[in-house]
Amino acid sequence: MEPPPTLSRTETRSPASSGLDARQTLDVLTLLNDADAEVAGAVRATLPAIARLVDLAVASLDADGKVVYLGAGTSGRLAVLDAAELLPTFALEPGRVVARIAGGQRAVVDAVEGAEDSAEAGAADAADLTEHDLAIGVTASGTTPYVRGALDAARRAGATTALVTSNPDTPLAALADVLVAPDTGPEILTGSTRLKAGTAAKLVLNGFSTALMTRRGRVYDNLMVALLDTNEKLHQRTVRILTTLTGLDEERAEDTLRACDGDLRTALVSVLAVVDPHEARERLRRTDLDVRAALGPVRTTPHTSPRKDHR
Structure with missing residues:
Protein backbone atom coordinates (compact mmCIF):
# COMPACT_ATOMS: atom_id res chain seq x y z
CA MET A 1 0.00 0.00 0.00
CA GLU A 2 1.30 3.45 -0.94
CA PRO A 3 1.74 5.92 1.93
CA PRO A 4 -0.85 8.74 2.03
CA PRO A 5 0.30 11.88 0.20
CA THR A 6 1.93 14.56 2.31
CA LEU A 7 -0.33 17.55 2.77
CA SER A 8 0.68 20.77 1.10
CA ARG A 9 1.28 23.62 3.56
CA THR A 10 -1.76 25.26 2.01
CA GLU A 11 -3.91 22.38 3.31
CA THR A 12 -2.68 22.27 6.91
CA ARG A 13 -4.50 23.91 9.85
CA SER A 14 -3.51 27.23 11.37
CA PRO A 15 -3.38 27.23 15.18
CA ALA A 16 -3.97 30.99 15.10
CA SER A 17 -7.53 30.55 13.84
CA SER A 18 -8.61 27.70 16.11
CA GLY A 19 -12.26 28.15 17.08
CA LEU A 20 -12.85 30.49 14.14
CA ASP A 21 -16.59 29.87 14.05
CA ALA A 22 -17.03 30.97 17.68
CA ARG A 23 -15.24 34.31 17.28
CA GLN A 24 -16.73 37.76 16.92
CA THR A 25 -16.91 39.31 13.45
CA LEU A 26 -14.14 41.84 14.07
CA ASP A 27 -11.87 39.12 15.42
CA VAL A 28 -12.42 37.01 12.29
CA LEU A 29 -11.62 39.98 10.06
CA THR A 30 -8.54 40.85 12.12
CA LEU A 31 -7.22 37.31 11.77
CA LEU A 32 -7.73 37.45 7.99
CA ASN A 33 -6.08 40.85 7.73
CA ASP A 34 -3.11 39.79 9.84
CA ALA A 35 -2.66 36.77 7.59
CA ASP A 36 -2.90 38.95 4.47
CA ALA A 37 -0.09 41.12 5.81
CA GLU A 38 2.24 38.11 5.62
CA VAL A 39 1.75 37.65 1.88
CA ALA A 40 3.84 40.54 0.55
CA GLY A 41 6.90 39.32 2.45
CA ALA A 42 6.44 35.80 1.11
CA VAL A 43 6.25 37.15 -2.44
CA ARG A 44 9.28 39.42 -1.93
CA ALA A 45 11.38 36.35 -1.15
CA THR A 46 10.58 35.03 -4.64
CA LEU A 47 11.44 38.21 -6.60
CA PRO A 48 14.69 36.79 -8.07
CA ALA A 49 12.71 33.86 -9.50
CA ILE A 50 10.02 36.21 -10.86
CA ALA A 51 12.74 38.35 -12.46
CA ARG A 52 14.16 35.28 -14.19
CA LEU A 53 10.67 34.40 -15.37
CA VAL A 54 10.19 37.89 -16.83
CA ASP A 55 13.48 37.59 -18.73
CA LEU A 56 12.41 34.24 -20.16
CA ALA A 57 9.05 35.70 -21.17
CA VAL A 58 10.76 38.61 -22.93
CA ALA A 59 12.88 36.09 -24.85
CA SER A 60 9.77 34.11 -25.84
CA LEU A 61 7.92 37.16 -27.11
CA ASP A 62 11.04 38.40 -28.91
CA ALA A 63 11.12 35.04 -30.71
CA ASP A 64 7.46 35.46 -31.76
CA GLY A 65 6.41 32.91 -29.17
CA LYS A 66 3.65 33.25 -26.61
CA VAL A 67 3.23 33.12 -22.85
CA VAL A 68 0.52 30.70 -21.70
CA TYR A 69 -0.90 30.54 -18.19
CA LEU A 70 -2.42 27.17 -17.26
CA GLY A 71 -4.37 26.80 -14.03
CA ALA A 72 -7.49 25.58 -12.27
CA GLY A 73 -9.99 27.02 -9.82
CA THR A 74 -9.03 30.31 -8.16
CA SER A 75 -5.51 30.12 -9.59
CA GLY A 76 -6.85 29.67 -13.10
CA ARG A 77 -9.33 32.52 -12.72
CA LEU A 78 -6.60 34.87 -11.53
CA ALA A 79 -4.52 33.89 -14.54
CA VAL A 80 -7.46 34.60 -16.87
CA LEU A 81 -7.94 38.00 -15.23
CA ASP A 82 -4.27 38.91 -15.58
CA ALA A 83 -4.09 37.96 -19.25
CA ALA A 84 -7.37 39.73 -20.08
CA GLU A 85 -6.21 43.04 -18.62
CA LEU A 86 -3.10 43.25 -20.79
CA LEU A 87 -5.04 44.21 -23.93
CA PRO A 88 -6.66 47.43 -22.63
CA THR A 89 -3.73 48.39 -20.40
CA PHE A 90 -0.85 47.73 -22.79
CA ALA A 91 -2.49 47.27 -26.22
CA LEU A 92 -0.98 43.80 -26.27
CA GLU A 93 -1.79 41.89 -29.42
CA PRO A 94 -4.23 38.98 -28.95
CA GLY A 95 -2.58 35.60 -28.56
CA ARG A 96 0.72 36.81 -27.07
CA VAL A 97 -0.16 36.25 -23.39
CA VAL A 98 -3.11 33.90 -22.93
CA ALA A 99 -4.70 31.94 -20.10
CA ARG A 100 -6.22 28.47 -20.20
CA ILE A 101 -8.26 27.15 -17.30
CA ALA A 102 -9.33 23.64 -16.41
CA GLY A 103 -12.96 23.26 -17.49
CA GLY A 104 -12.70 25.91 -20.20
CA GLN A 105 -14.25 29.35 -20.26
CA ARG A 106 -17.31 28.20 -18.30
CA ALA A 107 -15.02 27.55 -15.34
CA VAL A 108 -14.20 31.27 -15.12
CA VAL A 109 -17.62 31.95 -13.59
CA ASP A 110 -18.90 28.50 -12.62
CA ALA A 111 -17.18 25.70 -10.73
CA VAL A 112 -16.58 22.78 -13.09
CA GLU A 113 -16.24 19.90 -10.68
CA GLY A 114 -13.43 17.47 -11.37
CA ALA A 115 -11.90 19.48 -14.22
CA GLU A 116 -8.68 20.07 -12.33
CA ASP A 117 -8.21 16.33 -11.81
CA SER A 118 -7.60 15.64 -15.50
CA ALA A 119 -3.94 15.59 -16.49
CA GLU A 120 -5.11 14.68 -20.00
CA ALA A 121 -7.09 17.93 -20.24
CA GLY A 122 -4.02 19.88 -19.18
CA ALA A 123 -1.93 18.14 -21.82
CA ALA A 124 -4.57 18.93 -24.45
CA ASP A 125 -4.55 22.62 -23.48
CA ALA A 126 -0.77 22.69 -23.94
CA ALA A 127 -0.77 20.72 -27.19
CA ASP A 128 -0.08 23.74 -29.42
CA LEU A 129 3.02 24.93 -27.54
CA THR A 130 6.41 25.04 -29.27
CA GLU A 131 10.03 25.62 -28.29
CA HIS A 132 9.46 29.36 -28.62
CA ASP A 133 6.72 29.46 -25.95
CA LEU A 134 6.66 29.85 -22.18
CA ALA A 135 4.15 27.77 -20.19
CA ILE A 136 3.34 28.97 -16.67
CA GLY A 137 1.40 26.59 -14.46
CA VAL A 138 -0.53 28.27 -11.64
CA THR A 139 -1.62 26.07 -8.75
CA ALA A 140 -1.84 27.03 -5.08
CA SER A 141 -1.33 23.49 -3.79
CA GLY A 142 1.32 22.55 -6.32
CA THR A 143 -0.37 19.20 -6.87
CA THR A 144 -3.12 19.88 -9.44
CA PRO A 145 -3.17 17.10 -12.08
CA TYR A 146 -4.38 19.50 -14.81
CA VAL A 147 -1.28 21.65 -14.31
CA ARG A 148 0.96 18.58 -14.11
CA GLY A 149 -0.35 17.36 -17.45
CA ALA A 150 0.05 20.78 -19.04
CA LEU A 151 3.63 21.28 -17.88
CA ASP A 152 4.63 17.77 -18.85
CA ALA A 153 3.24 18.27 -22.37
CA ALA A 154 4.88 21.69 -22.62
CA ARG A 155 8.28 20.27 -21.70
CA ARG A 156 7.96 17.48 -24.21
CA ALA A 157 7.19 20.11 -26.86
CA GLY A 158 10.39 21.97 -25.99
CA ALA A 159 8.67 24.96 -24.37
CA THR A 160 10.17 26.71 -21.36
CA THR A 161 8.12 25.96 -18.23
CA ALA A 162 7.45 27.66 -14.93
CA LEU A 163 5.28 27.04 -11.89
CA VAL A 164 3.60 29.57 -9.58
CA THR A 165 2.49 27.93 -6.35
CA SER A 166 2.26 28.46 -2.60
CA ASN A 167 3.81 25.08 -1.92
CA PRO A 168 7.64 25.27 -1.95
CA ASP A 169 7.76 21.47 -1.66
CA THR A 170 5.59 20.87 -4.71
CA PRO A 171 6.19 17.61 -6.55
CA LEU A 172 5.66 19.54 -9.80
CA ALA A 173 8.92 21.45 -9.34
CA ALA A 174 10.66 18.81 -11.46
CA LEU A 175 8.57 19.94 -14.44
CA ALA A 176 9.45 23.63 -14.09
CA ASP A 177 12.50 25.50 -15.34
CA VAL A 178 11.55 28.28 -12.92
CA LEU A 179 9.76 27.78 -9.61
CA VAL A 180 8.01 30.77 -8.02
CA ALA A 181 6.81 29.52 -4.65
CA PRO A 182 5.91 32.13 -2.02
CA ASP A 183 5.49 30.19 1.22
CA THR A 184 2.16 31.56 2.45
CA GLY A 185 1.57 28.68 4.88
CA PRO A 186 -1.75 27.53 6.33
CA GLU A 187 -4.90 29.51 5.61
CA ILE A 188 -7.07 31.03 8.33
CA LEU A 189 -9.90 28.94 6.87
CA THR A 190 -8.16 25.62 6.37
CA GLY A 191 -7.57 24.79 2.72
CA SER A 192 -9.29 27.91 1.37
CA THR A 193 -6.53 28.94 -1.01
CA ARG A 194 -8.57 31.82 -2.41
CA LEU A 195 -7.24 33.63 0.69
CA LYS A 196 -3.46 34.03 1.25
CA ALA A 197 -2.42 31.74 -1.59
CA GLY A 198 -4.80 33.51 -3.97
CA THR A 199 -3.49 36.91 -2.90
CA ALA A 200 0.07 35.70 -3.45
CA ALA A 201 -0.78 34.44 -6.95
CA LYS A 202 -2.38 37.80 -7.78
CA LEU A 203 0.72 39.67 -6.61
CA VAL A 204 3.06 37.38 -8.52
CA LEU A 205 1.07 37.60 -11.75
CA ASN A 206 0.60 41.37 -11.44
CA GLY A 207 4.32 41.87 -10.93
CA PHE A 208 5.29 39.44 -13.68
CA SER A 209 3.03 40.88 -16.38
CA THR A 210 3.68 44.52 -15.49
CA ALA A 211 7.45 44.00 -15.54
CA LEU A 212 7.12 42.05 -18.79
CA MET A 213 5.18 44.83 -20.50
CA THR A 214 7.64 47.41 -19.16
CA ARG A 215 10.56 45.43 -20.57
CA ARG A 216 8.72 45.15 -23.88
CA GLY A 217 8.44 48.93 -24.25
CA ARG A 218 4.74 49.24 -23.44
CA VAL A 219 5.57 51.76 -20.68
CA TYR A 220 7.36 55.11 -20.96
CA ASP A 221 8.70 56.62 -17.75
CA ASN A 222 6.08 55.33 -15.31
CA LEU A 223 3.10 55.94 -17.57
CA MET A 224 0.87 53.62 -19.64
CA VAL A 225 1.59 54.91 -23.12
CA ALA A 226 0.17 51.90 -24.95
CA LEU A 227 -3.33 52.00 -23.47
CA LEU A 228 -6.31 51.78 -25.81
CA ASP A 229 -8.42 54.96 -26.00
CA THR A 230 -11.76 53.12 -25.93
CA ASN A 231 -13.88 55.22 -23.55
CA GLU A 232 -14.05 58.73 -22.11
CA LYS A 233 -12.02 57.87 -19.00
CA LEU A 234 -9.22 56.38 -21.08
CA HIS A 235 -9.37 59.29 -23.53
CA GLN A 236 -8.89 61.78 -20.71
CA ARG A 237 -6.02 59.69 -19.36
CA THR A 238 -4.44 59.67 -22.83
CA VAL A 239 -4.65 63.46 -23.06
CA ARG A 240 -3.28 63.83 -19.52
CA ILE A 241 -0.29 61.58 -20.28
CA LEU A 242 0.48 63.52 -23.46
CA THR A 243 0.35 66.87 -21.68
CA THR A 244 2.45 65.55 -18.79
CA LEU A 245 5.24 64.23 -21.00
CA THR A 246 5.32 67.01 -23.60
CA GLY A 247 4.18 70.21 -21.91
CA LEU A 248 1.41 70.73 -24.49
CA ASP A 249 -1.80 72.29 -23.25
CA GLU A 250 -4.98 70.21 -23.53
CA CYS A 260 -1.89 60.88 -35.03
CA ASP A 261 -5.18 58.98 -35.39
CA GLY A 262 -5.60 58.92 -31.63
CA ASP A 263 -2.43 56.88 -31.03
CA LEU A 264 -0.62 58.13 -27.96
CA ARG A 265 2.75 56.60 -28.80
CA THR A 266 2.76 58.18 -32.24
CA ALA A 267 1.83 61.53 -30.69
CA LEU A 268 4.62 61.29 -28.12
CA VAL A 269 7.30 60.44 -30.66
CA SER A 270 6.02 63.12 -33.03
CA VAL A 271 6.19 65.84 -30.38
CA LEU A 272 9.29 64.81 -28.44
CA ALA A 273 11.41 63.90 -31.46
CA VAL A 274 9.94 66.80 -33.51
CA VAL A 275 8.94 64.68 -36.49
CA ASP A 276 5.70 64.37 -38.43
CA PRO A 277 3.22 61.59 -37.60
CA HIS A 278 4.34 59.47 -40.56
CA GLU A 279 7.96 59.50 -39.40
CA ALA A 280 6.82 58.82 -35.83
CA ARG A 281 4.92 55.74 -36.98
CA GLU A 282 7.93 54.52 -38.94
CA ARG A 283 10.20 54.91 -35.93
CA LEU A 284 7.76 52.95 -33.80
CA ARG A 285 7.48 50.25 -36.43
CA ARG A 286 11.26 49.86 -36.55
CA THR A 287 11.53 49.64 -32.77
CA ASP A 288 8.59 47.28 -32.14
CA LEU A 289 6.45 50.10 -30.71
CA ASP A 290 9.00 51.04 -28.02
CA VAL A 291 8.63 54.79 -27.43
CA ARG A 292 12.00 55.29 -25.73
CA ALA A 293 13.83 53.44 -28.50
CA ALA A 294 11.85 55.29 -31.18
CA LEU A 295 12.74 58.70 -29.81
CA GLY A 296 16.48 58.54 -30.40
CA PRO A 297 18.19 61.92 -29.86
CA VAL A 298 15.47 64.35 -28.79
CA ARG A 299 15.31 67.92 -30.02
CA THR A 300 13.34 70.49 -28.03
CA THR A 301 11.03 73.20 -29.34
CA PRO A 302 9.19 75.99 -27.52
CA HIS A 303 6.08 73.81 -27.11
CA THR A 304 7.89 70.83 -25.59
CA SER A 305 9.20 70.32 -22.11
CA PRO A 306 11.04 66.99 -22.10
CA ARG A 307 11.81 65.38 -18.80
CA LYS A 308 15.43 65.13 -17.73
CA ASP A 309 15.86 61.54 -18.89
CA HIS A 310 14.79 62.47 -22.44
CA ARG A 311 17.79 64.75 -23.07
Whole structure:
Protein backbone atom coordinates (compact mmCIF):
# COMPACT_ATOMS: atom_id res chain seq x y z
CA MET A 1 0.00 0.00 0.00
CA GLU A 2 1.30 3.45 -0.94
CA PRO A 3 1.74 5.92 1.93
CA PRO A 4 -0.85 8.74 2.03
CA PRO A 5 0.30 11.88 0.20
CA THR A 6 1.93 14.56 2.31
CA LEU A 7 -0.33 17.55 2.77
CA SER A 8 0.68 20.77 1.10
CA ARG A 9 1.28 23.62 3.56
CA THR A 10 -1.76 25.26 2.01
CA GLU A 11 -3.91 22.38 3.31
CA THR A 12 -2.68 22.27 6.91
CA ARG A 13 -4.50 23.91 9.85
CA SER A 14 -3.51 27.23 11.37
CA PRO A 15 -3.38 27.23 15.18
CA ALA A 16 -3.97 30.99 15.10
CA SER A 17 -7.53 30.55 13.84
CA SER A 18 -8.61 27.70 16.11
CA GLY A 19 -12.26 28.15 17.08
CA LEU A 20 -12.85 30.49 14.14
CA ASP A 21 -16.59 29.87 14.05
CA ALA A 22 -17.03 30.97 17.68
CA ARG A 23 -15.24 34.31 17.28
CA GLN A 24 -16.73 37.76 16.92
CA THR A 25 -16.91 39.31 13.45
CA LEU A 26 -14.14 41.84 14.07
CA ASP A 27 -11.87 39.12 15.42
CA VAL A 28 -12.42 37.01 12.29
CA LEU A 29 -11.62 39.98 10.06
CA THR A 30 -8.54 40.85 12.12
CA LEU A 31 -7.22 37.31 11.77
CA LEU A 32 -7.73 37.45 7.99
CA ASN A 33 -6.08 40.85 7.73
CA ASP A 34 -3.11 39.79 9.84
CA ALA A 35 -2.66 36.77 7.59
CA ASP A 36 -2.90 38.95 4.47
CA ALA A 37 -0.09 41.12 5.81
CA GLU A 38 2.24 38.11 5.62
CA VAL A 39 1.75 37.65 1.88
CA ALA A 40 3.84 40.54 0.55
CA GLY A 41 6.90 39.32 2.45
CA ALA A 42 6.44 35.80 1.11
CA VAL A 43 6.25 37.15 -2.44
CA ARG A 44 9.28 39.42 -1.93
CA ALA A 45 11.38 36.35 -1.15
CA THR A 46 10.58 35.03 -4.64
CA LEU A 47 11.44 38.21 -6.60
CA PRO A 48 14.69 36.79 -8.07
CA ALA A 49 12.71 33.86 -9.50
CA ILE A 50 10.02 36.21 -10.86
CA ALA A 51 12.74 38.35 -12.46
CA ARG A 52 14.16 35.28 -14.19
CA LEU A 53 10.67 34.40 -15.37
CA VAL A 54 10.19 37.89 -16.83
CA ASP A 55 13.48 37.59 -18.73
CA LEU A 56 12.41 34.24 -20.16
CA ALA A 57 9.05 35.70 -21.17
CA VAL A 58 10.76 38.61 -22.93
CA ALA A 59 12.88 36.09 -24.85
CA SER A 60 9.77 34.11 -25.84
CA LEU A 61 7.92 37.16 -27.11
CA ASP A 62 11.04 38.40 -28.91
CA ALA A 63 11.12 35.04 -30.71
CA ASP A 64 7.46 35.46 -31.76
CA GLY A 65 6.41 32.91 -29.17
CA LYS A 66 3.65 33.25 -26.61
CA VAL A 67 3.23 33.12 -22.85
CA VAL A 68 0.52 30.70 -21.70
CA TYR A 69 -0.90 30.54 -18.19
CA LEU A 70 -2.42 27.17 -17.26
CA GLY A 71 -4.37 26.80 -14.03
CA ALA A 72 -7.49 25.58 -12.27
CA GLY A 73 -9.99 27.02 -9.82
CA THR A 74 -9.03 30.31 -8.16
CA SER A 75 -5.51 30.12 -9.59
CA GLY A 76 -6.85 29.67 -13.10
CA ARG A 77 -9.33 32.52 -12.72
CA LEU A 78 -6.60 34.87 -11.53
CA ALA A 79 -4.52 33.89 -14.54
CA VAL A 80 -7.46 34.60 -16.87
CA LEU A 81 -7.94 38.00 -15.23
CA ASP A 82 -4.27 38.91 -15.58
CA ALA A 83 -4.09 37.96 -19.25
CA ALA A 84 -7.37 39.73 -20.08
CA GLU A 85 -6.21 43.04 -18.62
CA LEU A 86 -3.10 43.25 -20.79
CA LEU A 87 -5.04 44.21 -23.93
CA PRO A 88 -6.66 47.43 -22.63
CA THR A 89 -3.73 48.39 -20.40
CA PHE A 90 -0.85 47.73 -22.79
CA ALA A 91 -2.49 47.27 -26.22
CA LEU A 92 -0.98 43.80 -26.27
CA GLU A 93 -1.79 41.89 -29.42
CA PRO A 94 -4.23 38.98 -28.95
CA GLY A 95 -2.58 35.60 -28.56
CA ARG A 96 0.72 36.81 -27.07
CA VAL A 97 -0.16 36.25 -23.39
CA VAL A 98 -3.11 33.90 -22.93
CA ALA A 99 -4.70 31.94 -20.10
CA ARG A 100 -6.22 28.47 -20.20
CA ILE A 101 -8.26 27.15 -17.30
CA ALA A 102 -9.33 23.64 -16.41
CA GLY A 103 -12.96 23.26 -17.49
CA GLY A 104 -12.70 25.91 -20.20
CA GLN A 105 -14.25 29.35 -20.26
CA ARG A 106 -17.31 28.20 -18.30
CA ALA A 107 -15.02 27.55 -15.34
CA VAL A 108 -14.20 31.27 -15.12
CA VAL A 109 -17.62 31.95 -13.59
CA ASP A 110 -18.90 28.50 -12.62
CA ALA A 111 -17.18 25.70 -10.73
CA VAL A 112 -16.58 22.78 -13.09
CA GLU A 113 -16.24 19.90 -10.68
CA GLY A 114 -13.43 17.47 -11.37
CA ALA A 115 -11.90 19.48 -14.22
CA GLU A 116 -8.68 20.07 -12.33
CA ASP A 117 -8.21 16.33 -11.81
CA SER A 118 -7.60 15.64 -15.50
CA ALA A 119 -3.94 15.59 -16.49
CA GLU A 120 -5.11 14.68 -20.00
CA ALA A 121 -7.09 17.93 -20.24
CA GLY A 122 -4.02 19.88 -19.18
CA ALA A 123 -1.93 18.14 -21.82
CA ALA A 124 -4.57 18.93 -24.45
CA ASP A 125 -4.55 22.62 -23.48
CA ALA A 126 -0.77 22.69 -23.94
CA ALA A 127 -0.77 20.72 -27.19
CA ASP A 128 -0.08 23.74 -29.42
CA LEU A 129 3.02 24.93 -27.54
CA THR A 130 6.41 25.04 -29.27
CA GLU A 131 10.03 25.62 -28.29
CA HIS A 132 9.46 29.36 -28.62
CA ASP A 133 6.72 29.46 -25.95
CA LEU A 134 6.66 29.85 -22.18
CA ALA A 135 4.15 27.77 -20.19
CA ILE A 136 3.34 28.97 -16.67
CA GLY A 137 1.40 26.59 -14.46
CA VAL A 138 -0.53 28.27 -11.64
CA THR A 139 -1.62 26.07 -8.75
CA ALA A 140 -1.84 27.03 -5.08
CA SER A 141 -1.33 23.49 -3.79
CA GLY A 142 1.32 22.55 -6.32
CA THR A 143 -0.37 19.20 -6.87
CA THR A 144 -3.12 19.88 -9.44
CA PRO A 145 -3.17 17.10 -12.08
CA TYR A 146 -4.38 19.50 -14.81
CA VAL A 147 -1.28 21.65 -14.31
CA ARG A 148 0.96 18.58 -14.11
CA GLY A 149 -0.35 17.36 -17.45
CA ALA A 150 0.05 20.78 -19.04
CA LEU A 151 3.63 21.28 -17.88
CA ASP A 152 4.63 17.77 -18.85
CA ALA A 153 3.24 18.27 -22.37
CA ALA A 154 4.88 21.69 -22.62
CA ARG A 155 8.28 20.27 -21.70
CA ARG A 156 7.96 17.48 -24.21
CA ALA A 157 7.19 20.11 -26.86
CA GLY A 158 10.39 21.97 -25.99
CA ALA A 159 8.67 24.96 -24.37
CA THR A 160 10.17 26.71 -21.36
CA THR A 161 8.12 25.96 -18.23
CA ALA A 162 7.45 27.66 -14.93
CA LEU A 163 5.28 27.04 -11.89
CA VAL A 164 3.60 29.57 -9.58
CA THR A 165 2.49 27.93 -6.35
CA SER A 166 2.26 28.46 -2.60
CA ASN A 167 3.81 25.08 -1.92
CA PRO A 168 7.64 25.27 -1.95
CA ASP A 169 7.76 21.47 -1.66
CA THR A 170 5.59 20.87 -4.71
CA PRO A 171 6.19 17.61 -6.55
CA LEU A 172 5.66 19.54 -9.80
CA ALA A 173 8.92 21.45 -9.34
CA ALA A 174 10.66 18.81 -11.46
CA LEU A 175 8.57 19.94 -14.44
CA ALA A 176 9.45 23.63 -14.09
CA ASP A 177 12.50 25.50 -15.34
CA VAL A 178 11.55 28.28 -12.92
CA LEU A 179 9.76 27.78 -9.61
CA VAL A 180 8.01 30.77 -8.02
CA ALA A 181 6.81 29.52 -4.65
CA PRO A 182 5.91 32.13 -2.02
CA ASP A 183 5.49 30.19 1.22
CA THR A 184 2.16 31.56 2.45
CA GLY A 185 1.57 28.68 4.88
CA PRO A 186 -1.75 27.53 6.33
CA GLU A 187 -4.90 29.51 5.61
CA ILE A 188 -7.07 31.03 8.33
CA LEU A 189 -9.90 28.94 6.87
CA THR A 190 -8.16 25.62 6.37
CA GLY A 191 -7.57 24.79 2.72
CA SER A 192 -9.29 27.91 1.37
CA THR A 193 -6.53 28.94 -1.01
CA ARG A 194 -8.57 31.82 -2.41
CA LEU A 195 -7.24 33.63 0.69
CA LYS A 196 -3.46 34.03 1.25
CA ALA A 197 -2.42 31.74 -1.59
CA GLY A 198 -4.80 33.51 -3.97
CA THR A 199 -3.49 36.91 -2.90
CA ALA A 200 0.07 35.70 -3.45
CA ALA A 201 -0.78 34.44 -6.95
CA LYS A 202 -2.38 37.80 -7.78
CA LEU A 203 0.72 39.67 -6.61
CA VAL A 204 3.06 37.38 -8.52
CA LEU A 205 1.07 37.60 -11.75
CA ASN A 206 0.60 41.37 -11.44
CA GLY A 207 4.32 41.87 -10.93
CA PHE A 208 5.29 39.44 -13.68
CA SER A 209 3.03 40.88 -16.38
CA THR A 210 3.68 44.52 -15.49
CA ALA A 211 7.45 44.00 -15.54
CA LEU A 212 7.12 42.05 -18.79
CA MET A 213 5.18 44.83 -20.50
CA THR A 214 7.64 47.41 -19.16
CA ARG A 215 10.56 45.43 -20.57
CA ARG A 216 8.72 45.15 -23.88
CA GLY A 217 8.44 48.93 -24.25
CA ARG A 218 4.74 49.24 -23.44
CA VAL A 219 5.57 51.76 -20.68
CA TYR A 220 7.36 55.11 -20.96
CA ASP A 221 8.70 56.62 -17.75
CA ASN A 222 6.08 55.33 -15.31
CA LEU A 223 3.10 55.94 -17.57
CA MET A 224 0.87 53.62 -19.64
CA VAL A 225 1.59 54.91 -23.12
CA ALA A 226 0.17 51.90 -24.95
CA LEU A 227 -3.33 52.00 -23.47
CA LEU A 228 -6.31 51.78 -25.81
CA ASP A 229 -8.42 54.96 -26.00
CA THR A 230 -11.76 53.12 -25.93
CA ASN A 231 -13.88 55.22 -23.55
CA GLU A 232 -14.05 58.73 -22.11
CA LYS A 233 -12.02 57.87 -19.00
CA LEU A 234 -9.22 56.38 -21.08
CA HIS A 235 -9.37 59.29 -23.53
CA GLN A 236 -8.89 61.78 -20.71
CA ARG A 237 -6.02 59.69 -19.36
CA THR A 238 -4.44 59.67 -22.83
CA VAL A 239 -4.65 63.46 -23.06
CA ARG A 240 -3.28 63.83 -19.52
CA ILE A 241 -0.29 61.58 -20.28
CA LEU A 242 0.48 63.52 -23.46
CA THR A 243 0.35 66.87 -21.68
CA THR A 244 2.45 65.55 -18.79
CA LEU A 245 5.24 64.23 -21.00
CA THR A 246 5.32 67.01 -23.60
CA GLY A 247 4.18 70.21 -21.91
CA LEU A 248 1.41 70.73 -24.49
CA ASP A 249 -1.80 72.29 -23.25
CA GLU A 250 -4.98 70.21 -23.53
CA GLU A 251 -6.16 71.85 -26.75
CA ARG A 252 -2.88 71.23 -28.57
CA ALA A 253 -2.72 67.73 -27.13
CA GLU A 254 -6.17 66.98 -28.57
CA ASP A 255 -5.10 68.38 -31.95
CA THR A 256 -1.93 66.29 -31.91
CA LEU A 257 -3.81 63.11 -31.06
CA ARG A 258 -6.23 63.72 -33.92
CA ALA A 259 -3.31 64.19 -36.31
CA CYS A 260 -1.89 60.88 -35.03
CA ASP A 261 -5.18 58.98 -35.39
CA GLY A 262 -5.60 58.92 -31.63
CA ASP A 263 -2.43 56.88 -31.03
CA LEU A 264 -0.62 58.13 -27.96
CA ARG A 265 2.75 56.60 -28.80
CA THR A 266 2.76 58.18 -32.24
CA ALA A 267 1.83 61.53 -30.69
CA LEU A 268 4.62 61.29 -28.12
CA VAL A 269 7.30 60.44 -30.66
CA SER A 270 6.02 63.12 -33.03
CA VAL A 271 6.19 65.84 -30.38
CA LEU A 272 9.29 64.81 -28.44
CA ALA A 273 11.41 63.90 -31.46
CA VAL A 274 9.94 66.80 -33.51
CA VAL A 275 8.94 64.68 -36.49
CA ASP A 276 5.70 64.37 -38.43
CA PRO A 277 3.22 61.59 -37.60
CA HIS A 278 4.34 59.47 -40.56
CA GLU A 279 7.96 59.50 -39.40
CA ALA A 280 6.82 58.82 -35.83
CA ARG A 281 4.92 55.74 -36.98
CA GLU A 282 7.93 54.52 -38.94
CA ARG A 283 10.20 54.91 -35.93
CA LEU A 284 7.76 52.95 -33.80
CA ARG A 285 7.48 50.25 -36.43
CA ARG A 286 11.26 49.86 -36.55
CA THR A 287 11.53 49.64 -32.77
CA ASP A 288 8.59 47.28 -32.14
CA LEU A 289 6.45 50.10 -30.71
CA ASP A 290 9.00 51.04 -28.02
CA VAL A 291 8.63 54.79 -27.43
CA ARG A 292 12.00 55.29 -25.73
CA ALA A 293 13.83 53.44 -28.50
CA ALA A 294 11.85 55.29 -31.18
CA LEU A 295 12.74 58.70 -29.81
CA GLY A 296 16.48 58.54 -30.40
CA PRO A 297 18.19 61.92 -29.86
CA VAL A 298 15.47 64.35 -28.79
CA ARG A 299 15.31 67.92 -30.02
CA THR A 300 13.34 70.49 -28.03
CA THR A 301 11.03 73.20 -29.34
CA PRO A 302 9.19 75.99 -27.52
CA HIS A 303 6.08 73.81 -27.11
CA THR A 304 7.89 70.83 -25.59
CA SER A 305 9.20 70.32 -22.11
CA PRO A 306 11.04 66.99 -22.10
CA ARG A 307 11.81 65.38 -18.80
CA LYS A 308 15.43 65.13 -17.73
CA ASP A 309 15.86 61.54 -18.89
CA HIS A 310 14.79 62.47 -22.44
CA ARG A 311 17.79 64.75 -23.07
